[in-house]
Amino acid sequence: MSKVNAGSLEPACYEDLYRVHYPRVVRLCGLLLADSHEAEDVAQEVFVKLLQAAKTETRTMAWEPWLTRVTVNACRDRRRSGWWKWWRAPRHTSDADASSNLEHPSAGPTPEEEALSREVCGRIWQIFRELPARQQEVFALRYLEGWSTDAVAEALGLSVGSVKQHLFRAVHRLRAGIGEEA
Amino acid sequence: MSRCLGDRTLWRLSEGEGSREERTHVISCVVCAGRLRRLEQDLRHLQSVLAGPLPPRLALVQARPVRLRWTTAAATLAAMVVLAWFGVWWQRPSPPPQMETPQESIWPLIDGVFGALFPTVEIVFSATSDRLSDLDDLQAALVGEWPCEGPAGFANVDCDEDDTLALLLGEP
Numbered sequence: 001m002s003k004v005n006a007g008s009l010e011p012a013c014y015e016d017l018y019r020v021h022y023p024r025v026v027r028l029c030g031l032l033l034a035d036s037h038e039a040e041d042v043a044q045e046v047f048v049k050l051l052q053a054a055k056t057e058t059r060t061m062a063w064e065p066w067l068t069r070v071t072v073n074a075c076r077d078r079r080r081s082g083w084w085k086w087w088r089a090p091r092h093t094s095d096a097d098a099s100s101n102l103e104h105p106s107a108g109p110t111p112e113e114e115a116l117s118r119e120v121c122g123r124i125w126q127i128f129r130e131l132p133a134r135q136q137e138v139f140a141l142r143y144l145e146g147w148s149t150d151a152v153a154e155a156l157g158l159s160v161g162s163v164k165q166h167l168f169r170a171v172h173r174l175r176a177g178i179g180e181e182a
Numbered sequence: 183m184s185r186c187l188g189d190r191t192l193w194r195l196s197e198g199e200g201s202r203e204e205r206t207h208v209i210s211c212v213v214c215a216g217r218l219r220r221l222e223q224d225l226r227h228l229q230s231v232l233a234g235p236l237p238p239r240l241a242l243v244q245a246r247p248v249r250l251r252w253t254t255a256a257a258t259l260a261a262m263v264v265l266a267w268f269g270v271w272w273q274r275p276s277p278p279p280q281m282e283t284p285q286e287s288i289w290p291l292i293d294g295v296f297g298a299l300f301p302t303v304e305i306v307f308s309a310t311s312d313r314l315s316d317l318d319d320l321q322a323a324l325v326g327e328w329p330c331e332g333p334a335g336f337a338n339v340d341c342d343e344d345d346t347l348a349l350l351l352g353e354p
């Protein structure tokens with residue numbers, strides 16, 4: 001994890017943080033919000049907060065977990081504030097089709113395999129979105145961001161046991177979804 | 183350890199945790215080894231899917247709003263029904279509560295009382311005023327021409343056979 005003295009967070013250092021972590025933050029926001037536009041919006045907010053925090057924070061900071069924690073909280077706030085808009089938002093079917101086409105080029109599997117794979121993927125995403133927010137966050141950080149359980153616990157302000165509990169439940173439900181589909 | 187491991191224990195093993203006995207069991211037990219392999223395979227699959235392109239919003243967006251619309255419509259309808267009922271109840275003219283029954287029970291009594299007190303008086307006064315004044319009565323009495331159709335109090339007096347009146351007038 002990158003530790004930088006925040007008091008000396010110069011523009012070049014901020015740009016480094018932005019360049020290294022922005023894609024990851026957007027990706028995490030996308031996972032938690034399931035909306036690419038909202039994800040970019042929240043990621044921008046997070047880096048504005050980073051800039052503000054860099055001006056006031058005088059301690060030596062590990063910015064990576066700080067960014068993650070702020071990102072998770074910002075996503076949670078966004079979900080709370082705009083839940084109605086989030087559920088009622090127009091469908092981006094064209095984006096979905098485009099991503100599916102990119103993910104499964106026509107030269108690869110047969111149409112049946114492609115349809116089945118797409119169905120399974122859709123099912124997994126659906127179950128992931130139906131998980132409680134905390135389980136989504138823990139699963140994303142542990143399995144998709146590759147963090148250790150301890151780091152996840154520290155970033156989210158949870159105990160290690162609680163993180164394991166959330167992780168196991170998330171994995172159990174996701175696997176059950178795969179099992180139903182199979 | 184002879185019993186097969188639970189799902190949580192297998193997941194702990196996949197996380198690199200678990201006791202030595204549990205690891206030994208997984209090595210020796212074909213069933214548990216297969217379950218652990220399948221768990222790790224599923225985890226890889228989940229990671230590969232969820233780490234892929236951002237999801238299409240198809241399934242959830244198609245499922246949820248329908249439910250939300252139904253819920254919203256049902257809630258709105260219920261609220262309208264309740265409001266309508268309340269409005270009707272509020273604006274309904276209050277019925278004259280329990281007024282007719284007392285009137286029905288009281289007025290006959292009042293009629294009876296007035297009927298018992300006043301009708302004869304009216305009849306007497308009307309009868310006397312229509313026929314003869316007091317002066318006529320006195321005059322008639324003095325000349326001995328008391329009309330037979332006089333007041334009711336004298337109705338039973340036989341004019342032709344009234345000796346008392348003759349004595350009073352000094353007639354033989």
